[in-house]
Amino acid sequence: MTRRLTADPLDPKASLSGCGCGRHASPLACSAEVPDGEEAMAEVAEAAVLRAVFPEAATRRALAQRFGAATLLAALASVFPIEAAKEAMAQGGTSGAGAPEKRDLKVGFIPITCATPIIMAHPMGFYQRHGLNVEVIRTAGWAVIRDRAIAREFDAAHMLSPMPVAMSLGVGVAQPIPFAVAAIENVNGQAITLATKHREKRNPRDWKGFRFAVPFDFSMHNYLLRHYLAENGIDPDRDVQIRSVPPPEMVANLRADNIDGFLGPDPFNQRAVFDGVGFIHLLTKDLWEGHPCCAFAVPRSVISETPNTFAALMRAIVEATAYSQKAENRREVAAAIAGQNYLNQPETVVNQVLTGTYADGLGQVRRVPDRIGFDPFPWHSMAIWILTQMRRWGQLRQDVDYAQVASQVFLALDAGKAMRELGLPVPGSPLRTETIMGKVFDPANPAAWTERAIRA
Incomplete structure (x- = not known):
């Protein structure tokens, strides 16, 4: 059974300075498996979108505190295909093993x-x-x-x-x-x-x-x-x-x-x-x-x-x-x-x-x-x-x-x-x-x- 990612994607401690499993100094050094299950894949997709649009952890935190994470994600969904990203990750996992679109x-x-x-x-x-x-x-x-x-x-x-x-x-x-x-x-x-x-x-x-x-x-x-x-x-x-x-x-x-x-x-x-x-x-x-x-x-x-x-x-x-x-x-x-x-x-x-x-x-x-x-x-x-x-x-x-x-x-x-x-x-x-x-x-x-x- 693979591990679930439980870190808040808006938490500065979950920024690119660390890895998802919490045991490595950098995500580049992390070889941990990505979680199974559609809900976990959705979390990964949402976190990836947030970090891509708002690279600075402090910015993500400030926006989440002001508008709420759900509102922020909903706003992003209007201009970014988050649901498609979730579906792709659910089909192929983060290893990208799904069939090429x-x-x-x-x-x-x-x-x-x-x-x-x-x-x-x-x-x-x-x-x-x-x-x-x-x-x-x-x-x-x-x-x-x-x-x-x-x-x-x-x-x-x-x-x-x-x-x-x-x-x-x-x-x-x-x-x-x-x-x-x-x-x-x-x-x-x-x-x-x-x-x-x-x-x-x-x-x-x-x-x-x-x-x-x-x-x-x-x-x-x-x-x-x-x-x-x-x-x-x-x-x-x-x-x-x-x-x-x-x-x-x-x-x-x-x-x-x-x-x-x-x-x-x-x-x-x-x-x-x-x-x-x-x-x-x-x-x-x-x-x-x-x-x-x-x-x-x-x-x-x-x-x-x-x-x-x-x-x-x-x-x-x-x-x-x-x-x-x-x-x-x-x-x-x-x-x-x-x-x-x-x-x-x-x-x-x-x-x-x-x-x-x-x-x-x-x-x-x-x-x-x-x-x-x-x-x-x-x-x-x-x-x-x-x-x-x-x-x-x-x-x-x-x-x-x-x-x-x-x-x-x-x-x-x-x-x-x-x-x-x-x-x-x-x-x-x-x-x-x-x-x-x-x-x-x-x-x-x-x-x-x-x-x-x-x-x-």
Whole structure:
């Protein structure tokens, strides 16, 4: 017999700082079973809705005291399908084991190795294993994938990890559109690539006047390049040009001498070497080991309207991510995704990226097994750093509660749950300190990282 949850969902002691069974410091660390029975499932659904709409426990308590819990839930029910959530949880439990409400799905992706789990899950059967019929659709660029996701032409999408943050805040779009990072697709996996003619200009202080490409304004590529330049005394807004170029067009622009280099995703760093037009200056893992890049993103409405479908998608993506992470699977995965319907790249190029044994364009063969990694956990600390850079470089013009935005957009609980179901280790907290270019980033004290400092 499983345990009943008896904690009041409006009680601050039952907030996200603890777990449902009361024996763990964090819900991420809790592996307790969820209660049986429709009444218990209803309690879980109501608590989940309240916490999603009012993340702060003090706010929930104040509203309940003023209006009463029943009145508050009734008001929410007028705008949120609480009854549907209750029914879904009663059918499938919180494990998401119920039949998907929608099986035929479209998932957009950009043809880069960052999308490996999303792509390989199609030819290697991971979606089908979880009861889904998914069509993965190659898309030309990030603005296109964003617009098609907003228009609901895609049920889910491969996005740069800062994109759902910006969209949810209404930055770069006409109005706020709630999107979520359900899982991180890849860590590391990027590089600064320069044109072959710049082989003797390895010091970034010599790069004044350079023209750089990044995939999108709201990208880790843009933020990492700006931070790297600023730390080396180059003002990214005055001393160089930075423009957005779709990843598949980066090598052609390098060849045509339209740009001097790019900080971009693979396989295009390696393709520039393969084509003899560029060399790899450095891997971004050397700037920030384990940094996020791309994400598996969904509209928030998908989670509430089709919770079983969302749960099945999460399991498929997390399982594919874990499979892609294993070194012994990398060549098999490379063969699965290199073809015309997916990356449309020579398998040799994709192999060099995924295995980490590669030519650098400077006459050397490098062996870096973790050149790219696949870790699905969406750390809130990653989102907080992204927000500091949006503020630093003028994209975010007003102050926001970084921790609150991070918790709403980066779904650590959902990812942790899917990871635990697959037997993967789950962090006890969604926050951790990061080391970026030798300096510690503390998500509890992010203010210093918002300053637009250029080091001489």
